[in-house]
Amino acid sequence: MVIKLEQDDPRRVIHSFKVGLALVLISILQHIRPTFYAFGDNILWAVLTVALVLEFSVGATLGKGLNRILATWLAGALGVGTRSIANLCGQKGEAVLTTIFVFVIAGSVTFMRFSPRLKARYDYGFIIFILTFCMVSLSDDKERAMLKLAQERLLTIIIGSFVAVIVCICICPVWIGQDLHNQIAANMEKIAHFFEGFSDEYLKKSENTEVVHDRSFLHRYKSVLSSKSSEETMAVLARWEPRHGGFRFRHPWKQYLKIGNLIRLCAYNIEVLIACLPHSDQVSLNYEVGNKIKESCTIISSECGKTLKEASLMVKHMTMSSMHNSHVANAKNAIQTIKSILRTNPWEGVDYDEIIQVSTLASLLIDVVNCIQNICEAVDELASLAKFQPSQLLHHRGTVVQPVDDSVHVIAIIETPPILELRNEN
Amino acid sequence: MVIKLEQDDPRRVIHSFKVGLALVLISILQHIRPTFYAFGDNILWAVLTVALVLEFSVGATLGKGLNRILATWLAGALGVGTRSIANLCGQKGEAVLTTIFVFVIAGSVTFMRFSPRLKARYDYGFIIFILTFCMVSLSDDKERAMLKLAQERLLTIIIGSFVAVIVCICICPVWIGQDLHNQIAANMEKIAHFFEGFSDEYLKKSENTEVVHDRSFLHRYKSVLSSKSSEETMAVLARWEPRHGGFRFRHPWKQYLKIGNLIRLCAYNIEVLIACLPHSDQVSLNYEVGNKIKESCTIISSECGKTLKEASLMVKHMTMSSMHNSHVANAKNAIQTIKSILRTNPWEGVDYDEIIQVSTLASLLIDVVNCIQNICEAVDELASLAKFQPSQLLHHRGTVVQPVDDSVHVIAIIETPPILELRNEN
Numbered sequence: 001m002v003i004k005l006e007q008d009d010p011r012r013v014i015h016s017f018k019v020g021l022a023l024v025l026i027s028i029l030q031h032i033r034p035t036f037y038a039f040g041d042n043i044l045w046a047v048l049t050v051a052l053v054l055e056f057s058v059g060a061t062l063g064k065g066l067n068r069i070l071a072t073w074l075a076g077a078l079g080v081g082t083r084s085i086a087n088l089c090g091q092k093g094e095a096v097l098t099t100i101f102v103f104v105i106a107g108s109v110t111f112m113r114f115s116p117r118l119k120a121r122y123d124y125g126f127i128i129f130i131l132t133f134c135m136v137s138l139s140d141d142k143e144r145a146m147l148k149l150a151q152e153r154l155l156t157i158i159i160g161s162f163v164a165v166i167v168c169i170c171i172c173p174v175w176i177g178q179d180l181h182n183q184i185a186a187n188m189e190k191i192a193h194f195f196e197g198f199s200d201e202y203l204k205k206s207e208n209t210e211v212v213h214d215r216s217f218l219h220r221y222k223s224v225l226s227s228k229s230s231e232e233t234m235a236v237l238a239r240w241e242p243r244h245g246g247f248r249f250r251h252p253w254k255q256y257l258k259i260g261n262l263i264r265l266c267a268y269n270i271e272v273l274i275a276c277l278p279h280s281d282q283v284s285l286n287y288e289v290g291n292k293i294k295e296s297c298t299i300i301s302s303e304c305g306k307t308l309k310e311a312s313l314m315v316k317h318m319t320m321s322s323m324h325n326s327h328v329a330n331a332k333n334a335i336q337t338i339k340s341i342l343r344t345n346p347w348e349g350v351d352y353d354e355i356i357q358v359s360t361l362a363s364l365l366i367d368v369v370n371c372i373q374n375i376c377e378a379v380d381e382l383a384s385l386a387k388f389q390p391s392q393l394l395h396h397r398g399t400v401v402q403p404v405d406d407s408v409h410v411i412a413i414i415e416t417p418p419i420l421e422l423r424n425e426n
Numbered sequence: 427m428v429i430k431l432e433q434d435d436p437r438r439v440i441h442s443f444k445v446g447l448a449l450v451l452i453s454i455l456q457h458i459r460p461t462f463y464a465f466g467d468n469i470l471w472a473v474l475t476v477a478l479v480l481e482f483s484v485g486a487t488l489g490k491g492l493n494r495i496l497a498t499w500l501a502g503a504l505g506v507g508t509r510s511i512a513n514l515c516g517q518k519g520e521a522v523l524t525t526i527f528v529f530v531i532a533g534s535v536t537f538m539r540f541s542p543r544l545k546a547r548y549d550y551g552f553i554i555f556i557l558t559f560c561m562v563s564l565s566d567d568k569e570r571a572m573l574k575l576a577q578e579r580l581l582t583i584i585i586g587s588f589v590a591v592i593v594c595i596c597i598c599p600v601w602i603g604q605d606l607h608n609q610i611a612a613n614m615e616k617i618a619h620f621f622e623g624f625s626d627e628y629l630k631k632s633e634n635t636e637v638v639h640d641r642s643f644l645h646r647y648k649s650v651l652s653s654k655s656s657e658e659t660m661a662v663l664a665r666w667e668p669r670h671g672g673f674r675f676r677h678p679w680k681q682y683l684k685i686g687n688l689i690r691l692c693a694y695n696i697e698v699l700i701a702c703l704p705h706s707d708q709v710s711l712n713y714e715v716g717n718k719i720k721e722s723c724t725i726i727s728s729e730c731g732k733t734l735k736e737a738s739l740m741v742k743h744m745t746m747s748s749m750h751n752s753h754v755a756n757a758k759n760a761i762q763t764i765k766s767i768l769r770t771n772p773w774e775g776v777d778y779d780e781i782i783q784v785s786t787l788a789s790l791l792i793d794v795v796n797c798i799q800n801i802c803e804a805v806d807e808l809a810s811l812a813k814f815q816p817s818q819l820l821h822h823r824g825t826v827v828q829p830v831d832d833s834v835h836v837i838a839i840i841e842t843p844p845i846l847e848l849r850n851e852n
Contacts, residue, residue: 009540012540013537016536019532020532024525027563031521043564044564048557051532052557098453099453102450102453103449110442110446111431114431114435114438131478135470137453138453138473225690225694228651265697265701268698271691275691275793275797276790339778342778352765352769355768356789358785359782359786363786364786
């Protein structure tokens with residue numbers, strides 16, 4: 001289990017080291033006790049803070065640290081304020097008033113936690129607010145002593161958060177924004193893999209009986225189906241992160257969610273496509289009509305794969321490119337070819353099973369091409385919002401590839417060297 | 427916003443009251459200070475515990491409470507143990523050894539948190555373990571004083587958890603298992619609503635131009651698409667809950683996840699179905715073939731709706747029933763009708779647009795019926811695993827409805843009073 005966890009993401013081991021290190025730093029502070037750190041028992045607040053605030057990603061750590069500091073400060077101030085008011089009412093009145101304050105404030109903050117928008121960004125802050133407010137209100141200490149204690153605790157929490165943030169940023173930082181960026185690119189690639197393998201797996205059976213043994217790439221798209229909530233969490237955390245790499249402070253994270261939703265739509269299509277097609281050993285696009293449109297279907301699926309791969313590379317390298325548009329155009333041409341074949345009404349004498357199969361395949365592929373065109377538009381929008389760098393070489397090649405005539409078009413693209421190699425030269 | 431949050435789920439207001447009340451209970455304990463509660467400053471641990479442990483649902487509260495108590499106890503014991511070992515090595519050795527222990531144990535527990543299986547059930551426990559271990563290890567107190575303090579804190583945490591659990595269970599408890607149960611039933615109903623509205627919306631346009639104004643029920647299925655992670659969380663929390671209502675301690679919660687996944691497959695189908703069909707103002711199953719199969723498609727979608735409604739009611743009321751099987755049989759009969767119509771090759775002179783449209787519709791509906799049959803099988807499995815009560819009346823009616831002849835079959839079911847009314851008589 002340990003080895004698998006490490007292989008899945010080696011940064012996990014580094015994070016475990018970082019947590020250990022941050023706690024050791026706090027314990028060293030405790031042992032050397034410099035003058036500025038004479039807080040006695042309050043060391044526990046720094047330990048608490050480091051253990052709770054230091055998260056896997058920079059965004060989560062910063063978010064939690066800021067939440068913790070702000071909430072402690074606000075709740076401490078409010079607690080001191082309400083105690084001063086309660087103090088005016090004599091001993092019995094104080095107890096009653098304090099109880100009422102605790103009930104009302106804890107209750108209303110708990111209610112605010114149910115708001116999805118506030119919960120996403122400030123949930124931890126709300127919890128700390130309730131905690132701190134209750135502790136200040138219910139504390140036994142006299143007001144003077146309590147004020148001093150509260151100040152010390154706030155300072156210790158700030159030191160703890162500071163240590164956590166420094167360790168998190170300085171040692172192999174994990175930027176959640178980068179992770180979201182990579183995940184969106186990887187999801188596009190997973191769908192691309194499917195479409196590249198699709199025609200070999202489902203359409204070419206009759207010609208090529210050689211079975212490809214590793215078919216796992218055909219199922220990678222499945223993880224895309226349920227990635228919505230993780231993407232949303234990542235986008236919220238990414239907003240806490242400062243400028244890093246190619247990402248500005250106000251990077252358009254919401255656009256990634258939009259692209260993610262469109263990719264998921266495409267994955268739903270794949271799920272249904274697989275369910276509607278007969279099992280691989282029964283694939284039978286061997287009849288007349290099937291053979292006629294098989295070539296076009298193969299072109300559509302391979303162009304869809306290329307489009308998504310190109311869009312994925314564009315996101316990955318943060319470069320502008322218009323290559324994917326030409327692949328989309330090729331796929332649309334192939335759709336026109338299918339439509340014109342079907343327009344000649346080639347159905348006489350054809351088995352009804354095949355009619356249904358061919359029509360469904362065509363219809364779903366048309367839908368897929370629409371989906372992918374939407375993805376490309378969203379990616380282009382992201383490129384302009386996030387100011388991706390234009391890639392000179394690619395632009396040049398892109399125009400060379402642009403066809404005039406439709407039939408030349410398709411061939412020209414097919415004869416182009418694979419995009420990945422093209423990129424490697426760059 | 428406040429009103430909307432309350433309307434969405436009125437239990438939220440009650441929960442906020444409960445949190446306020448639990449903190450007031452703790453503050454009363456603090457004020458009256460009975461002999462058994464002479465813990466002085468440790469009141470803050472009870473406050474911390476209540477504020478952190480008291481969650482919306484019983485399952486989450488019990489899980490967090492048990493995690494907190496067990497983790498505090500284990501980490502306290504381990505911390506005392508490692509301090510005794512470190513004590514043997516002189517003052518300098520002690521500091522070095524403590525630091526090493528903190529580093530190794532905090533690091534390895536942090537690493538264990540990455541395991542998805544452990545994280546789901548014990549994540550909170552792991553955090554508390556790290557916290558407590560570090561605090562015990564880095565505390566300044568002498569061993570004797572520390573032992574006493576640790577015992578007091580553990581007792582305070584137990585009291586806090588106890589108060590939280592009592593308040594959570596005794597005042598309008600929210601059972602997360604019941605919520606999961608209801609959500610699965612509601613998801614089936616959402617899909618059922620879609621299929622009941624589907625034929626009116628997409629197939630009957632030509633006959634009936636009256637527009638139904640409230641079409642929102644057609645889009646309710648969308649929430650099903652991304653419900654996977656919430657269902658998984660609920661299933662994990664539900665396992666902490668004791669027997670309540672019709673749910674035993676070891677209720678088959680995993681079966682709900684299985685049903686949930688099958689419902690989602692069905693929702694993917696709907697998403698693609700809508701994308702493949704032309705927009706509602708262009709629906710054109712008016713030609714020859716379309717008219718022939720339109721009736722069967724209407725029967726399939728309405729039978730799918732009825733099947734899911736029946737399965738949803740079966741889950742909701744926890745009763746055994748075989749009604750849904752007869753609806754599935756009707757849908758399958760209608761599929762056979764479509765197939766036999768298409769087998770006569772009615773395509774001559776038909777527009778190719780319509781061929782694609784009709785075939786895709788037929789193909790997707792066939793796939794939907796398969797999906798729904800799988801859902802019914804999973805629901806039956808749940809019924810036998812969770813020992814649902816057989817419903818005598820329904821069984822009786824079910825057999826009356828069972829047809830002998832296929833054509834009579836469909837009509838018989840259609841003339842049966844709506845299932846909901848049938849249920850109400852029961």
